[in-house]
Amino acid sequence: xxxxxxxxxxPALAAIGFMAxxxxxxxxxxxxxxxxxxxxxxxxxxxxxxxxxxxxxxxD
Numbered sequence: 001x002x003x004x005x006x007x008x009x010x011p012a013l014a015a016i017g018f019m020a021x022x023x024x025x026x027x028x029x030x031x032x033x034x035x036x037x038x039x040x041x042x043x044x045x046x047x048x049x050x051x052x053x054x055x056x057x058x059x060d
Contacts, residue, residue, distance in 0.1 A: 004048060004052065005045070005048060005049070005052075008044060008045060008048050009041075009045050012037075012041040012044065012045070013041075015037065015041075016034065016037060016038060016041065019033055019034055019037065020034060
């Protein structure tokens with residue numbers, strides 16, 4: 001289960017870091033992209049967590 005979270009979360013974390021450091025300063029477009037991408041990333045992570053817990057409960 002930890003491998004699945006690493007495959008989901010680490011690329012998203014790297015993308016957020018690349019977006020945040022994309023230029024010399026944080027412009028409006030980058031801030032708007034981060035404002036959308038960060039909640040979306042945590043939503044995907046939360047969804048993967050819920051699915052894995054449900055899968056573990058079914059296979060006990």
